[in-house]
Amino acid sequence: MRQAEIHFKSEKAGLLTQLDSCHFVYEYDDIWMADTSKHSISLTLPKSNNKYESDYLFPFFYNMLPEGNNKQVICKDMRIDTNDYFSLLLITARYDTIGAVTVKKIN
Numbered sequence: 001m002r003q004a005e006i007h008f009k010s011e012k013a014g015l016l017t018q019l020d021s022c023h024f025v026y027e028y029d030d031i032w033m034a035d036t037s038k039h040s041i042s043l044t045l046p047k048s049n050n051k052y053e054s055d056y057l058f059p060f061f062y063n064m065l066p067e068g069n070n071k072q073v074i075c076k077d078m079r080i081d082t083n084d085y086f087s088l089l090l091i092t093a094r095y096d097t098i099g100a101v102t103v104k105k106i107n
Helices: 030-034 068-078 085-092
Strands: 002-008 011-018 024-028 052-054 101-105
Touching (some): 002 085, 011 030, 068 085, 085 101
Antiparallel strands (some): 002 101, 024 052
16 A cells, blocks of 8 residues: 655645555545635545545546656656556655645655
8 A cells, every 4th residue: 555645735635545456545634624715636536525436546646647758757767667657646746746736655
């Protein structure tokens, strides 16, 4: 199992988990949910107390990944499989992303 904190404008918004079965789960943080001024991180992941589950990386996070030559270079340099989207997300979405969402690996 691998996990990452999802931050919105440097505040923890939720937790993304890849289970050993490669199944993905996203859930909003309790503090984020309790604050009515906080909104969802994506239209496809509306703010809810329910967990979101998927057999593949949620499209919102998948769209944060590099493509083409950039993806190939990063995967080669970091020695990760080109189909390991979770690792690629952890490496590329830590600091500089388009938008307000960043991804922090949980050790």
